Amino acid sequence: MNVLFVNACVREESRTKVLADAVLKKLGGTVTEVNLNDSDLQPLNREHLNYRSERAGRRDYSDPMFDHAKAFAAADVIVVAAPYWDLSYPAVLKIYIEQVMVDGLTFLFSEQGIPTGLCKAQKLIYVSTAGGKVYGGNMGYDNVKVLAEAFWGIKETMLFQTEDLDVWGVDIKAQLDKTVAEIEQSNL
Numbered sequence: 478m479n480v481l482f483v484n485a486c487v488r489e490e491s492r493t494k495v496l497a498d499a500v501l502k503k504l505g506g507t508v509t510e511v512n513l514n515d516s517d518l519q520p521l522n523r524e525h526l527n528y529r530s531e532r533a534g535r536r537d538y539s540d541p542m543f544d545h546a547k548a549f550a551a552a553d554v555i556v557v558a559a560p561y562w563d564l565s566y567p568a569v570l571k572i573y574i575e576q577v578m579v580d581g582l583t584f585l586f587s588e589q590g591i592p593t594g595l596c597k598a599q600k601l602i603y604v605s606t607a608g609g610k611v612y613g614g615n616m617g618y619d620n621v622k623v624l625a626e627a628f629w630g631i632k633e634t635m636l637f638q639t640e641d642l643d644v645w646g647v648d649i650k651a652q653l654d655k656t657v658a659e660i661e662q663s664n665l
């Protein structure tokens with residue numbers, strides 16, 4: 478099983494990474510990590526978008542700019558680790574998503590504008606930690622879940638998250654341990 482680990486944990490001492498490690502341990506398989514903190518990915522600007530659209534328009538995906546999308550489409554399971562930032566996720570994850578949203582590689586648009594998923598993965602696991610409470614749902618996860626289901630064709634998405642980590646006096650380890658136990662007991 479090929480596991481693609483999309484690591485959007487920015488801080489060196491990331492608590493979200495603790496949850497990701499528990500998921501990866503439970504899953505097993507061969508893990509390929511995309512560490513977005515080390516990557517030099519840039520947001521799609523006008524020049525890159527025009528270049529990419531022109532290539533994708535004639536189904537020429539030979540440029541290395543499509544490598545992330547190809548790896549994403551080929552993975553058996555995808556694990557995304559992203560701290561809860563500004564009610565969603567760090568911008569590096571959005572930049573990565575721009576890279577993998579390629580018509581003809583991770584999804585295919587019909588003439589009626591309806592996407593069909595082209596990703597092999599049947600499961601995407603998202604882990605996150607938040608400083609406070611995640612009111613109204615984790616909007617970072619919600620965004621990725623809709624992309625997974627509606628565009629990439631990934632049927633099952635799962636969220637594991639720990640809240641309240643920046644609440645004064647909270648036992649951070651105990652909070653994380655509860656989520657790690659949830660991960661260990663889950664049916665990944």
Ligand SMILES: Cc1cc2nc3c(=O)[nH]c(=O)nc-3n(C[C@H](O)[C@H](O)[C@H](O)COP(=O)(O)O)c2cc1C
Binds near residue numbers: 487491561565609643
């Ligand atoms: C730039 C930034 C934005 C944040 N935004 C939120 C937020 O919207 N809601 C929240 O509950 N915590 C927020 N936090 C706190 C983090 O979610 C929390 O510290 C989390 O555990 C960080 O994960 P990490 O230890 O993996 O880096 C934010 C932290 C940073 C640095």
